[in-house]
Amino acid sequence: MNTDKPNQEKKYYDSEELQEFKEIILKKLEEARKNLELLNAAVANAGNDVTDTSPTFKTLEEGSSVLSKEENSKLAARQQKFIKDLEAALIRIENKTYGICKVTGKLIPKERLRVVPHTTMTIEAKEMLSKKR
Numbered sequence: 001m002n003t004d005k006p007n008q009e010k011k012y013y014d015s016e017e018l019q020e021f022k023e024i025i026l027k028k029l030e031e032a033r034k035n036l037e038l039l040n041a042a043v044a045n046a047g048n049d050v051t052d053t054s055p056t057f058k059t060l061e062e063g064s065s066v067l068s069k070e071e072n073s074k075l076a077a078r079q080q081k082f083i084k085d086l087e088a089a090l091i092r093i094e095n096k097t098y099g100i101c102k103v104t105g106k107l108i109p110k111e112r113l114r115v116v117p118h119t120t121m122t123i124e125a126k127e128m129l130s131k132k133r
Helices: 015-044 055-094 110-115 123-132
Strands: none
Touching: 015 055, 015 110
16 A cells, blocks of 8 residues: 555555565575575485495595585575575564665565565666676
8 A cells, every 4th residue: 555645656665565575585484494404404414325345436426425515515505695685684574674775775676576585676776786896
């Protein structure tokens, strides 16, 4: 429900809209935490199997195990960052600053927030920053 004057651009999301985004974020957060648990379990269980005595096979297996462990560790780190970003989005919802671009100060479109609920920038701001690099 927009109570702004018709010719003024909306500056923030109302409580009802924020609640919708909160539900999306909580659902993604639950899923992300489950994925992190699985990744951490995979890293913890990626031990070396020493039952085979063939040196060549053992070396290949250990190399594969290390690569898998490294990849799982990278994925786990990425998942932890995603969880932190989602938690930060929940804080912005509580502060009623959610959905406001940190670069332009404009409202981030709902469509973008539904797809990337932890974003802090509009597409335009993101493109603007990437051109500066």
